Structure formats: C-alpha cells, structure tokens
Amino acid sequence: xxxxxxxxxxxPSLVFGAGSNYPLDTAPDxxxxxxxxxxxxxxxxNYCLNCHSAESMRYNRLRDIGLTDEQIKENLMFATxxxxxxxxxxxxxxxxxxWFGAAPPDLSxxxxxxxxxxxxxxxxxxxxxxTYYRDPSKPTGWNNMAFPNVGMPHVLWELxxxxxxxxxxxxxxxxxxxxxxxxxxxxxxxxGTMTQVEYDQAMADLTSFLVFMAEPVRExxxxxxxxxxxxxxxxxxxxxxxxxxxxxxxK
Numbered sequence: 001x002x003x004x005x006x007x008x009x010x011x012p013s014l015v016f017g018a019g020s021n022y023p024l025d026t027a028p029d030x031x032x033x034x035x036x037x038x039x040x041x042x043x044x045x046n047y048c049l050n051c052h053s054a055e056s057m058r059y060n061r062l063r064d065i066g067l068t069d070e071q072i073k074e075n076l077m078f079a080t081x082x083x084x085x086x087x088x089x090x091x092x093x094x095x096x097x098x099w100f101g102a103a104p105p106d107l108s109x110x111x112x113x114x115x116x117x118x119x120x121x122x123x124x125x126x127x128x129x130x131t132y133y134r135d136p137s138k139p140t141g142w143n144n145m146a147f148p149n150v151g152m153p154h155v156l157w158e159l160x161x162x163x164x165x166x167x168x169x170x171x172x173x174x175x176x177x178x179x180x181x182x183x184x185x186x187x188x189x190x191x192g193t194m195t196q197v198e199y200d201q202a203m204a205d206l207t208s209f210l211v212f213m214a215e216p217v218r219e220x221x222x223x224x225x226x227x228x229x230x231x232x233x234x235x236x237x238x239x240x241x242x243x244x245x246x247x248x249x250x251k
Contacts, residue, residue, distance in 0.1 A: 022145040027126035030208035032219065037065040040209025043202060045076040047155055048107060051096070054087035054213060056108035061216050065209075104152075111207075111214040122211050129156065129203040133165045133186060145183070160199045161192030 030036035041062060044054075060083045062072050069083050077083070079090050087108075096103040114121035128146040132154035135143035140153040145165070154160070163186040169179040194202065212218070 020146055020148050022127070022131065024123040024127045024146070025130070027120070027122040027207050028204040029122070030204055031212055033208070034066040036205045037209050037212055038067060039202070040205035040207070040212075041065065041067070041076060043206045044107075044209055044213075045078065049078070049087060049089060051089065051091060051104040052107045053089045054108045055106050057087045057213050057216070059083045059085060059087065064216055065212065107210065107213075109214050111211040121214075122207050125210055126203055126207045129206065130160075130200060131186075132157070132160070133163050134189070135165075156199075157192065159192050159194045159202065161188055161194075162190035163188045 030040075059072050059077055059080075060069070062076065063069070067076075072083050073081070079088060093103045111121040111125060114124040124146060128144060131145035132142055132150075133145070134141060138149070140151070142150065142152075142154045142157075143165075144150040144154075166184050166187050167181040168184050170182045172178050172180050188196075192199065215221075
C-alpha cells in the first residue's frame with residue numbers, strides 16, 4: 001500500500017540532510033543477495049518513490065537483480081509504462097517547493113553521499129530508518145536519533161509500530177554540577193505489522209537496494225579489478241623471466 005498521504009506531511013527539510021552524534025549501527029551487506037535486493041526495490045517503490053525520485057536509475061537496471069521486464073512493470077512501475085525510463089516522480093518540483101518549502105531530494109546517490117568519517121552511507125541509512133520515535137513537540141509528531149529535528153514523518157510506522165525514546169538522569173560529569181538526560185533506548189508503545197526482527201531485516205533490504213542503486217555496476221567493477229590484478233601478477237612473472245633471459249649473457 002502506498003503512503004502518499006503520509007508523505008504529504010513533509011515540512012521544509014531534506015530527508016537525509018543532517019547528522020548527529022548518535023552511534024551508527026552496522027548495516028548488513030546484502031548487495032549480493034538478489035532476493036534481498038528485490039524486496040528492497042519493492043519497499044523503495046511503494047514507500048519512497050511517491051515523493052523521492054531516483055533520476056540516475058533506470059527501471060531496466062533492475063534486471064541486474066534478477067527481475068524480468070514483466071515483473072518490473074507489474075510490481076514496481078507506477079509513473080510510466082516504459083522500463084527504459086528513469087525513476088522519476090509525477091510531482092512537479094515547483095509544486096513540491098510550494099507545498100513543502102523544498103523539493104524532496106533525489107535518492108539515486110544517497111548511499112554514497114551519506115558516507116562520512118563516522119561510517120559508510122549504508123550504516124547511516126540503516127540507522128536512520130530504524131530510529132524514528134514519537135515526539136509531540138515536532139510539527140509531524142516524529143523525530144529521529146540519526147537526524148534530529150527531521151522534517152519527514154515516519155512513513156514506515158505501520159510496519160515498525162510507534163516507539164518513544166527513553167531517557168534517564170545521569171551526573172553531568174567533567175567537573176560540572178547537576179545531571180543531564182541520557183538516552184537509554186526505545187520503548188515500543190504501539191506494535192506494527194512486523195516484529196522488530198522482521199522490520200530490521202526489511203530495512204536491511206531497503207538499505208542494500210539504495211547501495212545497489214547508487215552504483216549498479218559495483219560488483220562488476222570489483223570483479224574486473226580482481227581480473228586486472230591477476231593479469232598484472234601473471235604478467236610480472238613473465239616480465240621477470242624475460243628480463244633474466246635477456247641479460248643472462250651480458251656481464
């Protein structure tokens with residue numbers, strides 16, 4: 001079920017545009033798991049592609065994750081009938097800016113653009129998707145540990161459920177008096193349609209698809225790199241023996 005109505009609650013903010021000191025969780029690497037990538041593609045098409053485009057990605061590249069053109073058309077294409085088209089959205093950028101204050105960002109390269117000294121982009125996305133919590137003080141009623149004061153509501157809340165952030169008072173430390181609020185974890189207040197394990201797996205699938213989408217030829221590049229290194233290794237042996245044969249009679 002598509003979540004267009006929930007996404008219309010966006011306020012002026014970029015979905016992955018900010019950071020925090022919250023420790024990032026390590027995202028499972030499922031980029032070689034075709035079934036996981038297919039599940040991630042389905043989640044992306046149903047929950048993200050309503051407002052966020054992926055203009056650098058063509059639908060027919062999904063053949064690389066084991067889908068046929070018929071499967072792509074029947075399950076993942078909602079704004080076009082041509083599998084050669086890019087993943088655009090029907091929303092006009094001018095209208096988006098008028099409604100939300102800023103057009104929702106394109107997600108083609110989000111997995112690469114979010115990479116930083118704190119960790120890979122996949123870790124940020126995986127953490128972001130799993131750390132939404134209810135916050136009545138915010139316009140959307142939601143906040144996020146990985147992206148404080150996030151402008152986008154939690155469009156996956158029906159899957160995850162609703163959780164609140166729990167804090168406890170601890171000494172301020174560093175010679176300071178008094179106490180400070182320290183985050184100690186989340187408390188699930190309203191279950192979703194998925195268990196926590198199922199939701200974490202789904203977010204791992206979605207994250208892996210975003211990583212794939214950022215560089216669909218990554219695995220081919222890795223394989224080509226190995227072949228090139230092997231070639232140079234073998235060539236070095238031949239060059240070494242040829243050099244020895246050439247100079248053996250020269251003193």
